[in-house]
Amino acid sequence: MEEPPLGYPTRLLEPGVTYAKATEDIASIPLRRIRSGWWWLAFATALFLLSFLMIAVSWLFIRGVGVWGINIPVAWGFAIVNFVWWIGIGHAGTLISAILLLLAQPWRNSINRLSEAMTIFAVLCAAMFPLLHLGRPWVFYFLLPYPDTMGLWPQFRSPLVWDAFAVGTYFTVSLLYWYIGLVPDFATLRDRETSPGMQRFYGIFALGWRGSAVHWERHQTAYRLLAGLATPLVLSVHSVVSLDFAVGLLPGWHSTIFPPYFVAGAIFSGFAMVLTLMLPLRSIFKLHDLITPHHLNNMACVMFVSGLMVGYGYFMETLMGLTSADPFEYANTIARLWGSWAPIFWAVILCNVLIPQVLWSRRVRTNEWMLFWVSIVINLGMWLERVMIVVCSLAKDFIPSSWGSYWPTAWDWATLIGSGGLFLTLFLLFIRLAPAIAISDVKELIAEKHHAP
């Protein structure tokens, strides 16, 4: 078989996709016309993993953060690692839906919904971790400026407070953006749904959408405005997260490259997670007509390029450490290169720099299985990178007498695995309740194709 040509606009949709077929293909998933054993199996697994989180968090609330492996000097353990990892994953959604919308990239239309949903659930998982890490999670509202009885504002000079605002803003804007995109699709589901209860359910969320020209005009205005608002957030959120580290004086943290390096890492891991989720979904629900090799190729390219930037970040960090003439920076770099942290460092290099080099090949970029495994490796590598950043610098700071080590406990692992369970549960519920691909956006593509000169 001849390899299909890649490139706009030939293969954004497979030939034969009509308005009716697109609606039917997408809407049949939430409308329960496809009975998938895979979905139930996945959902059962997700619930099982979620139970880990429930148990681990309950125990944490009973006994306190001492059940984790954290101690002085490594007071930031898995909780912060997982926070940074999840919030990084949450970046691809807004990048795909907002920035690519403003850049008029039509290939985003089949994948934006799914990645936005991923963003929202990833940010939820991320936001959970700093709160659990507080030790007294019930007073989390101390982070917010409100007229309290203490006469105190939050410490606005602390990046940890900026974090609360950055993540909160990002979540709010992403949720609104996602919902506004969903309104016309909820109306489609409302009109095609047969059970009265679900009709009302979708009807409430469709906000009385009738598809009139006025509706569309306002919808497009709101959508583009929110895209404009969301765009700077893609850059700001992970920059602020990186400042949690860069503002600290520890060797390995106190570095000006952190904000761009973190943003590139976030996009890298975000795209990896989109691929990890999308590839199985595409197979199970047979969405090959809508998510074509063209999409896989484009996503792989973005992932690859951001991965190269991350590689540049590693290179610069190491170079700066070795040439900084700061004995502590130097010692930290040596500890990573061939000292006690070498296994983690080289695993990170392997996962995030060396293995992704296979993406030079277009054959790999359009091969489902290869791409899936590369994306899994990148997810793992980016998680390890956060372990490296958080743990290594804390464990060995300036005075050898204050050095320490860090080993996660079973509760650390249970919380990490459980957060994956929470993410999967929400995600699987989402694809059963809402269209996982934006029906209206795909139809826009079909219309453009028909009216193309």
Add this chain to the structure above:
Amino acid sequence: MAQIFPRAYNTLAPAVLVGASVLLGLLGVCVYAVFWSPYMTHVQVPITQPVPFSHQHHVGGLGIDCRYCHTGVETESFAGMPPTHTCMTCHSQLWTEAPVLAQVRQSLTSGAPIGWNRVHNVPDFVYFNHSIHVSKGVGCVSCHGRVDQMPLMWKAQSLYMKWCLDCHRHPETAIRDLKQVFDPGSPNPSREDAGERMQEYQVRPARFLLDCSNCHR
């Protein structure tokens, strides 16, 4: 296709959205009001005591100095509660048969102190020292109110951290002439000579008074 929702929902839907936001706002106002109400602060709520000791009578009427009973106030963190013997300096001669003082006599005989109910209590994680406040010119009345007008003791201030900080941010509002510190009716200090007085009493500028470790040690 049949309509899913009746016509009234056109009005109901925005009403619910607006109503929910208003309710949420009102809830916030209510929580705020409850936290500053006497229900939470106990301000101006008289506390019953085993012996109905009246500051109004002893301080306002008789003019007994605060330090006559609260002896530690100038030198210690705790102002001190008087032992029964202090009561008996007068009441061994006056009202010796009064039924209301039966518990005082009983305490003297048995040696067990009278179990007064606490009126002002700061949490254990707060380090508060009476002596420093008194010797820098903070009057009793600044925190305890017009004790000379209280038949039974009550809190005049919330003792919330915000209240502590209000004064630590603007110490000039409470620092008076040292001669007036124990005057239960002394008026609020004037702001005109506040700077001079603060310098004389070596009160440190507000930024030093706001260190966390001043109170949370």
